[in-house]
Amino acid sequence: MRERSSFLRNRKSSSQAARLPVDAFSIDRASREPIQQQIYTALRDLILRGVLTPGLKLPSSRELSRNILVSRNTVVRAYEQLNSEGYVETRHGAKTYVANIPPPSSPAVRHDISKMAGRVSRFAHAFDPEKRISFSSDRSALRPSTPDVAVFPFTTWNRLFGRYLLHPNVDLFNYNYDLGYPPLQAAIARYIQAYRGVVCEPEQVVVTNGAQAALDLLSRMLLKDGDVVWMEEPGYVNARLVFSAAGADIEPLNVTEEGWGLQNVPEGNIQLIYTTPSCQHPLGLSMRVEQRLRLLDIANRKAAWIIEDDFDSEYRLFGRSIPAMQGNDKFGLTIYVGTFAKTLFPAIRVGFMVVPQSICEQVKRAALYCGQQVSLPLQATLSDFIMNGHFASHLRRTRRLYAERREAFLKLGHKYLNEWMEPFEADVGIQIAFRFKRPLDDVAIASKANDMKLNVVPLSRYYYREPIRGLLLGYAAIDERAMQSHLALLAEVIKEQTS
Ligand SMILES: Cc1ncc(COP(=O)(O)O)c(C=O)c1O
The missing domain is CATH 1.10.10.10 (Winged helix-like DNA-binding domain superfamily/Winged helix DNA-binding domain)
Incomplete structure (x- = not known):
């Protein structure tokens, strides 16, 4: 110009x-x-x-x-x-x-943006993109940990939510309830006391943006550089990432079908123990009571906090869910973490933690200043949903549905996949871990399967030392017809990889 x-x-x-x-x-x-x-x-x-x-x-x-x-x-x-x-x-x-505006820098002194991007904190580096599996988002297929969103009672939910929008209550649309929305704290406390055996007062419930926000906040509050986290192996990758990002070293707490390897307690100090005792992630096992008591004892001896991640124990195939370990804790060391991602739907992004009285105020304040509060109209809707009995009936319905689907999936899994793999002996959760019967590359197989939009996860992803190879598969979101076609396709992929 x-x-x-x-x-x-x-x-x-x-x-x-x-x-x-x-x-x-x-x-x-x-x-x-x-x-x-x-x-x-x-x-x-x-x-x-x-x-x-x-x-x-x-x-x-x-x-x-x-x-x-x-x-x-x-x-x-x-x-x-x-x-x-x-x-x-x-x-x-x-x-x-x-006006006198400084001229733009000459290109010679312009900084290399890619170098600046590499200068982010170690915290940011911990979230290496290669660690993520990209699932196709247009269908669930065999994606683990995925509930059936289609059976969620949206009409009821929308009616409850709509009431708050039609008659806006100033309380819920302003900066209020900084340290917790009391009706939802009470509703969650009532539910986990009755159904999960958690011992708590409503004020101890801190509502978060999903369980992940709770894990992140806790790791930043409780861990310093070089602290040791004793963590289940195989274990939840997203928990491990936030512990590492907080500077912690991870020591494996091995889990097999024989139980948790509590005989191999790390020497020296442990600051935090992370466990999923009522539905082990990813294997779906549950910890027996004598092991729970022993783990609590170890935590007490080592002066370590315990994070009990109770993400998916509602869906137990037979009988009632096994009560949470928090209820056995006489020492006040357990921070119980829960989520509505499986029982309602993942995108709701509502989780919570039950924090021991000794650190409850500190955790609530940290949640506040880290911007961890959950939308108040959403909290109000959820508390109504629970208190009016809709949550309990949705749970009853999905328990039945997922139990039927689990059985069907195991039968079909046996029909199509038995030549190469077998399920772990587990009965909790909405995913099933399968181990290969012979040495096969689970990463390569999963990658090929995911090219076909099957959304599977290699089991080795959850191990950091000696992996067991296999696949983690979800079954809850699909009917029998979809199971048939996905499992048949998976069998073809494996056959091709092994021939
Ligand atoms: C072990 C474990 N904890 C927690 C969660 C749920 O986290 P969020 O509430 O952040 O979705 C999951 C989800 O798959 C999980 O596998």
Whole structure:
């Protein structure tokens, strides 16, 4: 633009006033962008590019408006906008000059953005993108840990939610209840006392954006560089990541079908123990009571906190869910973490933790200042959903449905996959871990299967030392027909990989 020879000239005082490239004002009258905005943008860009240099006088609003055939007010408003943002300044009455804006750096001193991106904290580096598996999002297929969203009672939910929107309650639409929304704290406390055997007062319930936010907050609060977390292996990758990001070293607490390897307690200090005793992730096993008591005892001896992640124990194939370990804790060391991701739907992003009284206020304040509060209208809807009995009936219904599907899936799994793999002996949760019967590369198989949108996870992903190879498969979100076709396709993939 600068090279063009034709300029709009300030007629009266062309010697000192800005010469503006004529195409700077190709005002587009058909555009939806207001003319005032077009003038503002054109002048701002000329200033930023250094075409209009500091100190240069701009044409008066009257002259410019005449030249470009727009109303004077429109130009005045554009000049006012430039003035208020600091691109121009008005001096000597009404004269407008280009302000003194530092020129853009020369390319020679421009920083290498990719290097700057590499300079982020170790915390950020911990979340290495390669650790993620990308699932196809247009269907669940065999994706582990996935409930059937289609059976969620959205009509009821929408009615409850709509009530708050139709009759907005100022309480729920302002900065309120910083340290917890009491009706939801009470509803969750009642549920986990009755169904999970958790011992707590409602004030100990801290509602979070999913269980993950609770794990992140706890790891940042309880761990320092070099602290030791004794963590289940195989174990929950997302928990491990936030512990590592907080600077902790991870010691494996091996889990097999024989139980938790509590005989191999790490020497030295342990600051935190992470466990999923009522539905081991990913194997779906549950810890026997004598092991629970022993683990609590070890925590007490080592002065370690325990995070009990109770993410999926509602779905037990036979009988009642096994009560939470927190209920056995006489020492006040267990922080119980729960989520509604499986019992309602994952995208609800509501989880919670039950924090021992000794650190409860500290955790609540940290949640507040880390921006961890959950939307109040959502909390109100969820508390109504629980208190009016809808949560209990949805649980009853999905328990039945998932138990039937689990049985069907195991039968079909045997039919299609028995040649290569067998399920772990487990009866809890909405996913099933299978181990290979002979040495096979689970990462390669999963990768091929996921090219076909099957959404499986290699079992070795959950191990950091000596992996058991196999696949983790979800069954809860699909009916028998879908199971048949997905498992048949998976069998083909494995056959191809092994031939
Ligand atoms: C062990 C474990 N904990 C917690 C969660 C749920 O976390 P969130 O509530 O953040 O979805 C999952 C989800 O799959 C999980 O596998």
